[in-house]
Amino acid sequence: MTEVLEAAGIVFSYQTLFLITVGTLAGIIIGALPGLTVNMGIALLMPLTFTFEGMAGVLMLLGVYCGAIYGGSITAILINTPGTPASAATCLDGYPMALKGQAGRALGLSTASSMFGGLFSTVALIIVAPQLAKVATGLSAPEYFALAVFGISIITSVSSHSLIKGLIGGCIGLGIATVGLDPMTAGMRFTFDSLYLMGGISFVPVLVGLFAFSQALFSIEENWGENLHGVSRSVSVKITRLLPTWIDLRRVLPTYLRSSVIGTIIGAIPGTGGDIASYVSYTEAKRWSKHPEEFGHGSIEGVSAPEAGANAVAGGAMVPLMTLGIPGDGATAIMMGAFMVQGLSLGPLLFTEHPVEVNTIFIGLFVANVLMGILGFAGIRAFTRIMVVPRKVLVPIILVLCAIGSYSVNHTMTDVFVMSIAGFLGYIMIKLGFSMSPIVIGIILGPMAETNLRRALTMSDGDFSIFLTRPICLTFLIIAAVTLFLPIVGPKFSAWRRAKAASAGQGAPEPSSDSRSA
Amino acid sequence: MKKVLGVVIGGLLAFNSFGATAQQITYPNKNITVIIPKNPGGGTDTSTRLTIEYAKSYLPSGVIFVPENKPAGNGVTGLIEGARAKPDGTTLVMTTVELAMFPHQGKSPVTYQNFTPLYAPIADPCAIVVKADSPYKTLADLVAAAKEKPGTIQVANSGTGAIYHLAALNMEKQLGIKLKHIPFSEGVGPAIAALAGGHVDAVITTPGAAKSQIDAGALRALGVMDEKRFALLPDVPTFKEALGKEVDVRMRAWAALAGPADLPANVKDQLVAAFKAVAANPAYQDAMKKQGIMPSTLVGDDVAKMLKDDHDLYKELIAAAK
Numbered sequence: 099m100t101e102v103l104e105a106a107g108i109v110f111s112y113q114t115l116f117l118i119t120v121g122t123l124a125g126i127i128i129g130a131l132p133g134l135t136v137n138m139g140i141a142l143l144m145p146l147t148f149t150f151e152g153m154a155g156v157l158m159l160l161g162v163y164c165g166a167i168y169g170g171s172i173t174a175i176l177i178n179t180p181g182t183p184a185s186a187a188t189c190l191d192g193y194p195m196a197l198k199g200q201a202g203r204a205l206g207l208s209t210a211s212s213m214f215g216g217l218f219s220t221v222a223l224i225i226v227a228p229q230l231a232k233v234a235t236g237l238s239a240p241e242y243f244a245l246a247v248f249g250i251s252i253i254t255s256v257s258s259h260s261l262i263k264g265l266i267g268g269c270i271g272l273g274i275a276t277v278g279l280d281p282m283t284a285g286m287r288f289t290f291d292s293l294y295l296m297g298g299i300s301f302v303p304v305l306v307g308l309f310a311f312s313q314a315l316f317s318i319e320e321n322w323g324e325n326l327h328g329v330s331r332s333v334s335v336k337i338t339r340l341l342p343t344w345i346d347l348r349r350v351l352p353t354y355l356r357s358s359v360i361g362t363i364i365g366a367i368p369g370t371g372g373d374i375a376s377y378v379s380y381t382e383a384k385r386w387s388k389h390p391e392e393f394g395h396g397s398i399e400g401v402s403a404p405e406a407g408a409n410a411v412a413g414g415a416m417v418p419l420m421t422l423g424i425p426g427d428g429a430t431a432i433m434m435g436a437f438m439v440q441g442l443s444l445g446p447l448l449f450t451e452h453p454v455e456v457n458t459i460f461i462g463l464f465v466a467n468v469l470m471g472i473l474g475f476a477g478i479r480a481f482t483r484i485m486v487v488p489r490k491v492l493v494p495i496i497l498v499l500c501a502i503g504s505y506s507v508n509h510t511m512t513d514v515f516v517m518s519i520a521g522f523l524g525y526i527m528i529k530l531g532f533s534m535s536p537i538v539i540g541i542i543l544g545p546m547a548e549t550n551l552r553r554a555l556t557m558s559d560g561d562f563s564i565f566l567t568r569p570i571c572l573t574f575l576i577i578a579a580v581t582l583f584l585p586i587v588g589p590k591f592s593a594w595r596r597a598k599a600a601s602a603g604q605g606a607p608e609p610s611s612d613s614r615s616a
Numbered sequence: 617m618k619k620v621l622g623v624v625i626g627g628l629l630a631f632n633s634f635g636a637t638a639q640q641i642t643y644p645n646k647n648i649t650v651i652i653p654k655n656p657g658g659g660t661d662t663s664t665r666l667t668i669e670y671a672k673s674y675l676p677s678g679v680i681f682v683p684e685n686k687p688a689g690n691g692v693t694g695l696i697e698g699a700r701a702k703p704d705g706t707t708l709v710m711t712t713v714e715l716a717m718f719p720h721q722g723k724s725p726v727t728y729q730n731f732t733p734l735y736a737p738i739a740d741p742c743a744i745v746v747k748a749d750s751p752y753k754t755l756a757d758l759v760a761a762a763k764e765k766p767g768t769i770q771v772a773n774s775g776t777g778a779i780y781h782l783a784a785l786n787m788e789k790q791l792g793i794k795l796k797h798i799p800f801s802e803g804v805g806p807a808i809a810a811l812a813g814g815h816v817d818a819v820i821t822t823p824g825a826a827k828s829q830i831d832a833g834a835l836r837a838l839g840v841m842d843e844k845r846f847a848l849l850p851d852v853p854t855f856k857e858a859l860g861k862e863v864d865v866r867m868r869a870w871a872a873l874a875g876p877a878d879l880p881a882n883v884k885d886q887l888v889a890a891f892k893a894v895a896a897n898p899a900y901q902d903a904m905k906k907q908g909i910m911p912s913t914l915v916g917d918d919v920a921k922m923l924k925d926d927h928d929l930y931k932e933l934i935a936a937a938k
Binding site: 144283446509 | 655656657658662665684685686687688689690692693696721722723770775776777778796798799800801802805806808809810812813815816827828829831832833834903906907908
């Protein structure tokens with residue numbers, strides 16, 4: 099108990115609170131800017147933490163981490179441009195809501211769900227961290243493979259317009275992911291003797307191109323069209339209230355809970371992060387929703403699910419970091435350095451050797467999530483002003499940010515070219531009725547599926563039964579098969595049943611109907 | 617915490633005030649770019665930034681070190697840029713052990729001969745680590761089991777052709793055994809997670825990555841691949857100690873700060889002297905140890921010898937692996 103009090107004393111000192119606030123605010127801004135990602139924000143502010151004494155610097159980074167995941171949703175909702183990969187799924191329903199003049203409602207819900215997800219996972223971290231770590235390390239290559247296949251099967255539920263185009267998009271994503279060194283044999287694939295391609299096509303530039311650059315091209319087109327015809331589209335940005343209504347909250351609460359559990363678990367699994375968690379949360383929200391038909395057209399559950407899931411990853415990712423000394427995602431890998439500078443060797447001994455610091459992290463993470471919510475709600479009015487910025491001002495800013503963000507991933511101009519090419523291709527594909535999410539899902543999960551399939555088969559000496567004899571693995575594979583085939587088989591099946599019921603219903607009393615149709 | 621920091625700062629100040637004569641770097645009239653061919657936040661990045669942080673006091677006023685991360689193409693683009701820079705000492709690059717491997721795998725057009733090695737902050741030995749409840753209590757147990765059932769013991773590494781895989785190949789070659797290699801190209805973290813979950817039998821890694829779990833008694837290091845024991849794990853025997861005299865498995869994961877080849881002698885001497893002073897600074901050693909890195913004191917020609925030795929070693933191992 100004294101440790102908790104001591105830790106609370108550290109967190110609630112005005113210097114520490116100030117630093118967490120600064121970190122969270124910086125995180126929200128970095129997250130909201132397209133092209134600048136969570137990892138970049140943490141790497142950027144990390145050298146600063148060396149100068150602060152004790153845990154304050156680490157807590158600031160936690161603030162950046164939470165803030166940046168949330169910040170990505172702001173631009174995703176308002177201008178259809180996800181600030182971070184984890185917010186790509188938020189665009190699906192956030193932007194349609196904004197177009198309907200419900201930008202404030204969408205932002206309120208996403209802020210509330212981000213805060214809920216973050217707080218939920220923090221509580222999970224405090225209460226069940228060791229058990230969660232056991233679950234996470236209990237998963238081996240076959241389970242990772244099944245999880246990845248399940249993730250890929252989500253494509254069917256995020257491609258609302260055309261299933262076949264969604265699947266084509268998924269294959270394009272999987273194809274992009276195969277470029278570079280073979281993950282198992284380290285052989286070169288599609289590298290054409292290019293040093294750049296040897297490292298694979300970088301994910302962030304492609305994502306920025308597909309979502310942000312292509313969106314900027316659309317804005318240019320719209321602007322041009324309006325100048326030509328002299329009409330301008332106006333979207334209402336009037337904010338009537340900041341906090342979500344009680345009716346909305348009651349409807350999305352199950353979604354909040356489900357997404358938070360998904361996010362926490364996915365965060366706790368090393369090597370998976372917010373991008374996967376947000377898509378899985380979105381799909382599960384759609385699967386269990388009473389109004390699945392609203393998804394893709396501005397569903398309040400659709401905008402809440404990815405945010406709760408992505409923010410719950412923060413607490414989940416701290417689980418393997420703190421209990422095993424193994425980072426759960428890219429951001430926590432960078433943060434690990436900051437912990438070590440403070441003399442904290444992360445791992446099983448952390449809890450017994452540094453109880454005060456552990457409690458400081460717990461309380462700090464809690465405070466960071468609350469501050470994130472407060473700053474978010476306080477900022478909603480300001481954020482929505484982005485929508486009234488004239489396009490001829492906004493679009494150049496976005497294009498510059500796209501270039502900066504892509505360049506800063508690897509400090510190479512090649513990434514900027516990759517980003518622009520992806521942007522133009524994305525523009526053409528959206529015109530042709532493709533959606534971008536399946537491509538992104540393919541790029542994220544392709545390597546995970548491939549590597550773990552081959553690793554599992556290496557472990558079992560080529561015996562495929564390894565996928566059928568492990569319960570968790572088999573469960574995921576079955577869910578994946580259902581997710582993948584239900585949208586294809588489902589309508590056919592119900593049509594067949596309707597036809598059968600119809601013929602059965604008509605057939606008995608009126609046998610003449612057969613002869614008539616014949 | 618406060619006390620430690622005070623000592624660190626005090627030591628730093630004291631060191632600055634009278635250390636600023638023999639190690640002073642005088643040649644540069646513009647900023648020195650330090651290329652880091654790895655992502656920010658990793659071990660190579662952190663140790664590079666720490667090293668230049670402690671070395672900056674030897675620079676003339678108005679000149680600073682500018683770290684630049686160039687991780688594209690697995691870091692090869694950064695190495696090439698460092699090798700092709702003007703040899704005037706204003707561009708340095710933190711080369712890593714991949715420099716000794718990539719040329720033999722057709723992944724890098726530059727070799728150690730394109731660089732002037734200055735200082736190696738990291739030269740950690742590889743270690744083989746098992747789970748605490750593993751039936752292999754000693755290295756001899758593991759080797760005996762591998763001899764009995766060849767190709768069944770699952771040893772995780774950080775990717776085919778990367779250092780820990782080559783270390784396992786070196787073990788096979790030197791000990792006449794056959795292992796089952798499980799590559800984790802995602803990195804050593806997931807490999808250790810797989811070991812903690814009991815999905816593989818052993819992991820080859822540098823001790824730093826597994827130290828917290830070894831200290832906690834969750835994992836056990838069976839042996840380190842060096843001629844002497846590793847300072848952070850003094851109880852773990854070397855391969856030679858564990859298996860007998862004729863065994864010589866030596867694998868080091870290093871990072872070496874280097875300039876382009878043909879660095880002028882006075883530039884090289886100034887830099888080597890400065891980094892030698894940094895390596896001897898207790899505050900710097902302390903900061904490195906906090907990162908789980910045992911700072912090495914190899915400078916100048918010693919580093920050059922290590923680079924050449926490893927280049928030849930990996931040439932042999934990679935040729936044998938094909």
